[in-house]
Amino acid sequence: xxxxxxxxxxxxxxxxxxxxxxxxxxxxxxxxxxxxxxxxxxxxxxxxxxxxxxxxxxxxxxxxxxxxxxxxxxxxxxxxxxxxxxxxxxxxxxxxxxxxxxxxxxxxxxxxxxxxxxxxxxxxxxxxxxxxxxxxxxxxxxxxxxxxxxxxxxxxxxxxxxxxxxxxxxxxxxxxxxxxxxxxxxxxxxxxxxxxxxxxxxxxxxxxxxxxxxxxxxxxxxxxxxxxxxxxxxxxxxxxxxxxxxxxxxxxxxxxxxxxxxxxxxxxxxxxxxxxxxxxxxxxxxxxxxxxxxxxxxxxxxxxxxxxxxxxxxxxxxxxxxxxxxxxxxxxxxxxxxxxxxxxxxxxxxxxxxxxxxxxxxxxxxxxxxxxxxxxxxxxxxxxxxxxxxxxxxxxxxxxxxxxxxxxxxxxxxxxxxxxxxxxxxxxxxxxx
Numbered sequence: 283x284x285x286x287x288x289x290x291x292x293x294x295x296x297x298x299x300x301x302x303x304x305x306x307x308x309x310x311x312x313x314x315x316x317x318x319x320x321x322x323x324x325x326x327x328x329x330x331x332x333x334x335x336x337x338x339x340x341x342x343x344x345x346x347x348x349x350x351x352x353x354x355x356x357x358x359x360x361x362x363x364x365x366x367x368x369x370x371x372x373x374x375x376x377x378x379x380x381x382x383x384x385x386x387x388x389x390x391x392x393x394x395x396x397x398x399x400x401x402x403x404x405x406x407x408x409x410x411x412x413x414x415x416x417x418x419x420x421x422x423x424x425x426x427x428x429x430x431x432x433x434x435x436x437x438x439x440x441x442x443x444x445x446x447x448x449x450x451x452x453x454x455x456x457x458x459x460x461x462x463x464x465x466x467x468x469x470x471x472x473x474x475x476x477x478x479x480x481x482x483x484x485x486x487x488x489x490x491x492x493x494x495x496x497x498x499x500x501x502x503x504x505x506x507x508x509x510x511x512x513x514x515x516x517x518x519x520x521x522x523x524x525x526x527x528x529x530x531x532x533x534x535x536x537x538x539x540x541x542x543x544x545x546x547x548x549x550x551x552x553x554x555x556x557x558x559x560x561x562x563x564x565x566x567x568x569x570x571x572x573x574x575x576x577x578x579x580x581x582x583x584x585x586x587x588x589x590x591x592x593x594x595x596x597x598x599x600x601x602x603x604x605x606x607x608x609x610x611x612x613x614x615x616x617x618x619x620x621x622x623x624x625x626x627x628x629x630x631x632x633x634x635x636x637x638x639x640x641x642x643x644x645x646x647x648x649x650x651x652x653x654x655x656x657x658x659x660x661x662x663x664x665x666x667x668x669x670x671x672x673x674x675x676x677x678x679x680x681x682x683x684x685x686x687x688x689x690x691x692x693x694x695x696x697x698x699x700x701x702x703x704x705x706x707x708x709x710x711x712x713x714x715x
Contacts, residue, residue: 334638354635383547552673684714
């Protein structure tokens with residue numbers, strides 16, 4: 283009996299030790315997979331490069347990852363088949379309404395999109411946008427004393443002040459608007475795990491944003507009756523002018539929803555693009571020098587070429603996700619044709635498309651003068667970024683005063699490295715003479 287007890291105790295110890303070993307192995311594997319996932323998020327192009335050669339349309343677990351240039355464009359141009367999935371979250375952010383970015387191609391989409399094109403005009407870019415961005419960025423860089431946090435002291439502040447001034451909605455503070463827009467954007471477009479904390483932050487931020495816009499609309503509507511002066515020529519003033527003219531779909535609630543949707547997409551993405559483009563240039567001293575020469579000579583076209591080339595290496599969104607609402611054969615008639623079934627998720631890898639050497643010569647080099655159609659920084663098709671023409675000027679415009687400074691370099695140590703809070707840059711400090 284005693285012998286049996288000894289054997290039982292020995293087996294119990296072995297079992298406990300075995301379980302401990304298995305737990306350690308499981309922890310190590312989980313940690314490894316988490317690190318691998320983070321690496322893929324931070325540097326997906328090497329994986330995309332393999333997929334473009336070996337499996338251009340990878341279908342696994344009801345998800346298709348699409349990596350070649352023409353296939354990515356096919357997905358994003360078939361908006362009747364591959365549809366956006368933002369509607370439910372957009373209604374949370376907008377307080378029950380849907381912004382046109384979350385709509386399919388419909389009469390409501392055309393109406394709201396057209397109205398915003400009416401009030402946000404291409405001719406505003408040289409007359410209002412570029413001068414405001416240039417003056418604000420220069421003043422921030424000049425006041426920095428030769429050392430500046432690109433995120434906190436420049437790339438978030440300029441779009442925040444610009445959007446408030448251009449929309450005609452006095453902002454509560456730079457930090458408030460940047461924080462609100464970032465929380466909402468993360469919930470809408472990057473929270474693939476549906477984190478409850480992200481959702482809670484977005485609800486709080488969205489409620490504050492709606493209250494700010496409601497107050498701005500209410501105060502602006504009260505001004506003409508008090509003074510008899512016409513509405514200022516800003517976005518809100520133009521919206522209210524359409525409302526006063528009896529244009530359908532321009533009630534206060536819809537104006538607020540459309541302004542909110544544009545506001546959410548305007549600040550965190552602009553800041554991210556500026557910071558990541560500069561980070562890539564700083565990694566390449568020869569290309570940084572060329573960008574600085576373009577800035578110093580006020581060659582804005584050439585400067586933009588270098589900025590957006592750098593951004594290819596770490597774009598705002600390396601992928602765009604869609605939902606297939608019917609069976610569809612992608613790349614039909616080719617060796618890679620793949621049936622995408624109804625209900626499948628489709629990951630259109632726009633960064634991969636911008637590195638596809640079938641279309642992009644020497645994609646691993648920064649080359650000025652590439653044709654604009656090769657870039658998908660702002661998406662493609664129906665839901666191409668509404669502010670793409672503004673951002674083509676605003677992003678290099680924010681960086682230009684900094685690039686004009688001599689001996690531009692990273693700050694020493696960790697301060698000079700690009701760090702993130704969630705999906706967005708949080709800090710990167712540079713110095714100049």
